[in-house]
Amino acid sequence: MATIESYATAGGKRYRVRYRTPARKQTDKRGFKTKRDAEAFAATVEVSKLRGEYIDATAARLTIAELGAEWLTRQTHLKPSSYRPVESAWRLHVEPLWGVQAVADIRKTAVQQWVSELTTGDGKGRKPKSATVVIRAYGILASILDSAVDDRRILSNPSRGVNLPRKTKKPHVYLTHEQVHALAMTSKYPTLVLVLAYCGLRWGEAVGLRVKDLDMLRRRINVTENAVEVG
Template identity: 60%
Template structure:
């Protein structure tokens, strides 16, 4: 238990509370005008200790800057490509606004005002990422008992709107590959395997199994701040992906003159970099395709992954096979991502149910024992 002590100050008699913290260190709070106020505070301290909700006032004075730097150091589980946008959000949005603030002084309404302010000028992805960094830092402060509740939780956040996916037809993929010229094989490969750009450009000659027409995805080459960082695939696990027979010869040509450790695409030494989204060779190929075909929509490199899913489903591949090809964590994720591709299946379900009901009704109308029997001449 703690104790209450009176003392004289320049403004008159005041009371000081002494108490033991959960770590057995001594804490105190001064300046109470009445003994009753001091006793009530001491009682609240004892109750919070008993409930495991005690917050050390000195710990609550820790700044977001100090805790944020430490929090970033602990994000070792993130891949470099995932860590970079988090670090940018911290540096550009969270640190300038909250860095000097003590975590114990941050209020829910202040966080809401900040989110609303940056939402006026930035997209939902940027806002959600910046908010996520602040909320995670305050979660860590909560776990350390620096604050009794996270003031960032429960604020109103902007919603991300789903970006329209573009699916190319077989003919459009052919046109795009033709217009990409020496990059045509890469275009075909992305559109018919569904590999991510970094997975495709990270493939080595040894990853190609020409007999089974498979590639083994072991690496993912991602451009992070101008540097190519090679790591594991997004799912952290290797996977075997089939490719159609028509790609056998073009892929064989990609292997010519290269040893087994060489990169499959490009010169074998340097990773093929993602083309510039405004003036790169891919945009040039898209523009040429649009000139010849007015129905050809503007596509990105990543849309070729969506195209692979669309062409596979149209060809009759089941969801589990598409999931394994794309490297999704589960079939449910594949269904959620490409739910629009299965809309036509709803008509097939209704038709099948109608046919089944009709067959059942006809069977019920036939006399017993007549089903399946032939009449004797």
């Protein structure tokens, strides 16, 4: 249970609340002007521990920059081609605004304002970003805050539920056989153009091909590697 102690200051008597966190760590909060305020805080702490809602104030003061750097190191499951736009979105759109913010200070309205300004421009020279860029940047912030919830730094994620821009599908344009062959003939690598056009390979799969991957007797291409150029 929490205990309350009084102590003297130049401004008069003050009260301190000593209590244990759910991890059994001894801590305190001081500066209460009245014993009633201290008792109210102590009761709130005990109730939050019983409900499993206790949040360590120190943990809640960590900034998005600190948590974001850790979050990036955990994205090892991403391929290099997928990681690069994520890192870029973090560096260009998330960290500059949110980096100095403590997770406990972030509000849903502020996140919505940020998303809106990314989508339409901020009127200060920053141009609107595509829906893909906005959603990616938002996803990074939301994921970092999800991790903060999991680690009991905040009780809930303030970024969830904001309105996001919708992606608009562009009409697909397909080349005719004549156009494909015309493109191939003007290319430095006509065979590569034809392989990409007719075999359904991705770029990384096509440039990763080796002679051993071609089965000329069976007329088959065996895709065994995916070469992705990053940087």
